[in-house]
Amino acid sequence: MKLQFAMDTLTTEKALELAAAAAPSVDIIELGTPLIKAEGLSAITAIKKAHPDKIVFADLKTMDAGELEADIAFEAGADLVTVLGVAGDSTIVGAVKAAKKHGKGIVVDLIGVADKSTRAKEVVALGAEFVEMHAGLDEQAEEGFTFGTLLDDGKTSGVPFSVAGGVKVDTIGSVQDSGATVAVAGAAIYGAPDVAAAAAELRAAIK
Numbered sequence: 502m503k504l505q506f507a508m509d510t511l512t513t514e515k516a517l518e519l520a521a522a523a524a525p526s527v528d529i530i531e532l533g534t535p536l537i538k539a540e541g542l543s544a545i546t547a548i549k550k551a552h553p554d555k556i557v558f559a560d561l562k563t564m565d566a567g568e569l570e571a572d573i574a575f576e577a578g579a580d581l582v583t584v585l586g587v588a589g590d591s592t593i594v595g596a597v598k599a600a601k602k603h604g605k606g607i608v609v610d611l612i613g614v615a616d617k618s619t620r621a622k623e624v625v626a627l628g629a630e631f632v633e634m635h636a637g638l639d640e641q642a643e644e645g646f647t648f649g650t651l652l653d654d655g656k657t658s659g660v661p662f663s664v665a666g667g668v669k670v671d672t673i674g675s676v677q678d679s680g681a682t683v684a685v686a687g688a689a690i691y692g693a694p695d696v697a698a699a700a701a702e703l704r705a706a707i708k
């Protein structure tokens with residue numbers, strides 16, 4: 502299972518600092534949606550330039566203009582770009598077309614999708630590399646939120662999936678046991694007093 506570090510920060514400078522600290526322990530470096538909104542595509546280019554050996558993940562969360570948005574992110578240096586699962590099939594197909602042009606991949610983020618398992622199968626059939634079983638920051642804060650549902654959805658989908666939404670040291674084992682190909686951790690790494698140590702601890706928890 503790969504480890505992905507989601508950098509939900511607001512400046513390229515801070516993202517470069519976080520990425521440098523975590524890089525030895527992670528496979529995929531994610532530029533969070535707020536970072537891309539704040540800094541633009543140049544942040545993607547800066548991270549790829551600093552970490553050419555890592556998979557750079559641009560969390561665009563595209564909802565429309567799939568081909569155009571994915572194309573500009575791949576041009577900027579992204580290896581994986583997200584499109585929302587609630588978007589129409591034509592948006593996903595357009596983004597996949599851009600990915601094929603660049604020899605890169607589309608990840609479909611299933612945040613907000615009620616039947617994640619069914620949509621997962623549909624979007625992988627449309628050409629997505631894998632899906633993200635994702636509970637966003639707001640959903641995690643809602644009363645009654647349970648992480649286990651994401652794992653069940655992943656298991657029943659039968660397609661390659663990542664899990665995102667509050668992954669930490671005491672839950673990463675269950676993510677791996679669910680069969681996920683990628684565990685995504687944001688706050689558990691960037692919110693830790695020692696970012697390098699937090700990333701190393703998560704890496705060590707993967708069997």
Ligand SMILES: O=C(CO)[C@H](O)[C@H](O)COP(=O)(O)O
Binds near residue numbers: 509560667
């Ligand atoms: O995409 C995101 C929010 O929309 C986050 O990056 C993702 O949820 C992972 O962060 P955390 O581990 O802090 O929940």
